[in-house]
Amino acid sequence: MSQKPEDIFKNVISHSKEYGFIFQSSEIYDGLSAVYDYGQLGAELKKNIRDYWWKAMVQMHENIVGIDAAIFMHPTTWKASGHVDAFNDPLIDNKDSKKRYRADVLIEEHVAKLEDKINKEVEKAAKKFENFDAALFKSTNGRVKEYQEKIDAINARFKTALNENNLQEVKQIIVDLEIVCPISGSRNWTDVRQFNLMFSTSIGSVSDESNTIYLRPETAQGIFVNYLNVQKTGRMKLPFGIAQTGKAFRNEIVARQFIFRMREFEQMEMQFFVKPGTEMQWYEHWKQTRLKWHLSLNLGAQKYRFHDHLKLAHYANAACDIEFEFPFGFKELEGIHSRTDFDLKQHEQFSGKKLQYFDSELNQSYVPYVVETSVGLDRLFLAVLSSALKEEQLENDTRTVLQLPAAIAPYKAAIFPLIKKDGLPELAEKIMQNLKFDFNVAYDEKDTVGKRYRRQDAIGTPFCITVDHQSLEDQTVTIRYRDSMQQERMPIANLSVFLAENVGIKTLLQTL
RNA sequence: GCGGAAGUAGCUCAAUUGGUAGAGCUCCAGCCUUCCAAGCUGGAGGUUGCGGGUUCGAGACCCGUCUUCCGCUCCA
Numbered sequence: 001m002s003q004k005p006e007d008i009f010k011n012v013i014s015h016s017k018e019y020g021f022i023f024q025s026s027e028i029y030d031g032l033s034a035v036y037d038y039g040q041l042g043a044e045l046k047k048n049i050r051d052y053w054w055k056a057m058v059q060m061h062e063n064i065v066g067i068d069a070a071i072f073m074h075p076t077t078w079k080a081s082g083h084v085d086a087f088n089d090p091l092i093d094n095k096d097s098k099k100r101y102r103a104d105v106l107i108e109e110h111v112a113k114l115e116d117k118i119n120k121e122v123e124k125a126a127k128k129f130e131n132f133d134a135a136l137f138k139s140t141n142g143r144v145k146e147y148q149e150k151i152d153a154i155n156a157r158f159k160t161a162l163n164e165n166n167l168q169e170v171k172q173i174i175v176d177l178e179i180v181c182p183i184s185g186s187r188n189w190t191d192v193r194q195f196n197l198m199f200s201t202s203i204g205s206v207s208d209e210s211n212t213i214y215l216r217p218e219t220a221q222g223i224f225v226n227y228l229n230v231q232k233t234g235r236m237k238l239p240f241g242i243a244q245t246g247k248a249f250r251n252e253i254v255a256r257q258f259i260f261r262m263r264e265f266e267q268m269e270m271q272f273f274v275k276p277g278t279e280m281q282w283y284e285h286w287k288q289t290r291l292k293w294h295l296s297l298n299l300g301a302q303k304y305r306f307h308d309h310l311k312l313a314h315y316a317n318a319a320c321d322i323e324f325e326f327p328f329g330f331k332e333l334e335g336i337h338s339r340t341d342f343d344l345k346q347h348e349q350f351s352g353k354k355l356q357y358f359d360s361e362l363n364q365s366y367v368p369y370v371v372e373t374s375v376g377l378d379r380l381f382l383a384v385l386s387s388a389l390k391e392e393q394l395e396n397d398t399r400t401v402l403q404l405p406a407a408i409a410p411y412k413a414a415i416f417p418l419i420k421k422d423g424l425p426e427l428a429e430k431i432m433q434n435l436k437f438d439f440n441v442a443y444d445e446k447d448t449v450g451k452r453y454r455r456q457d458a459i460g461t462p463f464c465i466t467v468d469h470q471s472l473e474d475q476t477v478t479i480r481y482r483d484s485m486q487q488e489r490m491p492i493a494n495l496s497v498f499l500a501e502n503v504g505i506k507t508l509l510q511t512l
Numbered sequence: 513g514c515g516g517a518a519g520u521a522g523c524u525c526a527a528u529u530g531g532u533a534g535a536g537c538u539c540c541a542g543c544c545u546u547c548c549a550a551g552c553u554g555g556a557g558g559u560u561g562c563g564g565g566u567u568c569g570a571g572a573c574c575c576g577u578c579u580u581c582c583g584c585u586c587c588a
Contacts, residue, residue, distance in 0.1 A: 010581080018523050018538085030561060030578045082588070093513055093585080190513060197588080217588095253513065253586055261587075313588055328582090397549065419545050446540095450548035457548095466547065478547070485548070 009327035012386045013258055015400075019459050021045065021385065022259060034255030034263045041459055044410035044440065046266075046381055050245055052408060052505055053268045053375065056293055056512060057243045064241035064270060065234055069222025071247060072203065077221050078214055080350035081343065082314065083198060090170055093190040103170050103192045107158055110177050111151055118147045167192040199249045199263075215249035220372065222246075223271045224343045228355050231273075238357055238368055239282065243270040245377065257328060259378045269374035275359065276341065279369040283318050283338040286373050290334055291322055296511045297405050299387040305330060315342035324383045333383060334375040341367040384408070388460060402460035403483055405508065411461040412439040412503040416452050418468040420445045428467040431477070431492060439499055457482055462503055465495065 016022035020039035024031040038046050058066040078084045090103040121144050126132045138144050154173065161169035171192040180187050199215040216222065223242045230242050245268045255261045274282045287306065295301055302325075309319040318338040323330045344355045344367045356365040388403045406412070415432045417424030425445055432443045442461065444452045449466060456464055464480040471477050471492070479498070480487045490498060501507060 013580090014523060024579080027579095031580085033579070091513085091586090250587085255587090256581080258581090315588085332587095394548090399549075416547095418547065421545085448546080448549080448551090450546095451550090453547080454549050468547075480547080487547075 012389055015389055036259050041410045048408035049380055057270050064243055066243040071216050072213055076350050080346040081221050083217055090192045092192045106179050110179050114147050114151050118144050197250055199251050217250050218248050219244050219246045219267045219269055224347055239274040241270045241272040259382050266377040268377050272371045273368040276369045279338050279371055282371045286371055287336050290373050315339050327386050333379050337372045339370040339372050341369050399454055399457055401457040404460035406462040406503040407505045407508040409460045409462050411442045413463040413465055414442040414456045414461050415465045416449055417445050418449055418466055424467050
């Protein structure tokens with residue numbers, strides 16, 4: 001395999017396709033941009049990663065419970081969360097400087113310039129005359145009146161365009177005003193586009209005026225709106241967490257880099273509710289806990305780093321990313337945010353319902369603070385796959401091996417008869433039938449055994465169990481390790497225990 | 513969205529100036545039986561991303577479109 005990161009990434013993509021991990025969505029119709037499907041092996045790997053996260057977060061913490069909220073939510077949810085207002089901006093690009101601007105800001109700045117001119121006229125006049133009446137001057141001075149008329153005309157036209165959602169008209173205003181790009185100085189503009197983060201659709205009968213409904217752009221709100229339900233029915237005491245995995249949807253303008261940025265993606269997140277004032281210590285706690293979880297996958301400690309946010313989002317008082325070194329560089333894998341009480345307070349305000357916690361120690365109620373951990377499952381999948389895929393140089397040849405952590409490999413073991421006769425397939429079949437109650441196992445009798453080993457290497461199966469003639473006599477088999485290619489003999493009766501120890505998720509959880 | 517590169521079998525890639533679409537691996541059915549791919553026989557698989565155009569003739573040239581990768585941008 002070439003050392004060039006670009007080639008490594010290409011290999012990951014073609015390997016994903018070739019072995020059934022990832023397919024492009026609707027490929028027979030030329031695909032759908034930035035949407036991908038998980039194939040037969042990808043679905044297993046993804047499920048195993050999700051399970052490991054869920055067990056580590058929910059099963060291993062008595063004070064964390066999991067929910068599964070619906071993708072559709074009441075539209076007001078997104079007003080409260082700020083998603084409706086935050087992403088309603090008309091955008092325009094300058095083709096020469098390649099810079100993107102908010103079209104409304106460009107127009108407002110132009111208007112501001114005209115207002116400056118008026119102010120200068122007023123200042124000049126104020127110096128000239130005593131007993132200066134600014135209002136009178138503005139309403140009588142010809143030049144000022146001219147500017148003011150221009151401003152009013154622009155504002156009226158802009159307002160109409162926005163109300164009619166007429167983006168072509170917005171662009172035409174920019175063209176007509178001869179607004180230039182501050183950087184390139186050119187008037188070479190693209191069309192104005194509405195940058196709308198959320199996908200919308202309509203639903204039969206929501207309530208009042210609106211029947212527009214959004215596909216959730218993040219899963220977090222499903223937890224916040226259920227905060228009180230869970231706290232009451234689960235008798236949860238602070239601090240406690242609510243975890244959830246599920247799909248979220250964002251209509252990215254540019255979505256690229258394979259499954260790194262998709263329009264439909266899956267999040268695994270946990271909102272941890274704490275007493276106000278303790279949030280920074282929990283923020284630090286979860287930073288370390290989550291990093292440790294990632295490190296347990298053994299992809300290489302040097303591939304992780306924290307990236308602290310200097311510029312914080314409106315809801316946060318501290319935020320950082322756990323970044324991972326993908327083939328295309330260090331990129332965000334998980335976000336850890338101290339969200340304060342912003343979300344719950346917003347929902348209190350918009351819903352009119354109290355979302356408070358009664359602290360029996362303090363004998364008072366308050367809105368809890370929230371520390372969020374949020375991983376992109378698809379990104380984690382890509383991190384695992386791209387660092388597991390190795391082209392290994394052997395003595396006389398090379399082999400492709402997917403060095404997945406055993407506990408999350410799609411198949412835990414493959415069972416082969418050494419040859420396809422003499423009763424070996426029958427015994428192998430029997431072993432498989434027995435193991436498959438506890439483990440996802442594969443069976444293969446086609447081609448030479450060496451070839452079968454390599455096939456399993458390529459899909460990351462940690463162990464291959466081979467039945468040979470000796471097996472018929474003493475009920476032992478050979479078990480071959482994927483990474484070392486070493487083999488050892490063991491009784492068939494020991495297989496279950498051996499696999500449980502070596503591929504079980506328990507082994508991984510115990511490292512945390 | 514702008515710019516660059518690309519799209520031919522499941523994968524990686526050929527195809528001379530525009531002249532019969534091919535190879536390797538994979539896959540399938542057998543043979544062989546030997547614990548680490550590339551043994552033997554046979555076979556399947558393509559409207560060359562899609563749609564137009566130029567031409568006697570287009571995988572190649574032109575236009576449009578879709579998709580992917582790279583840079584910029586975006587990513588509360």
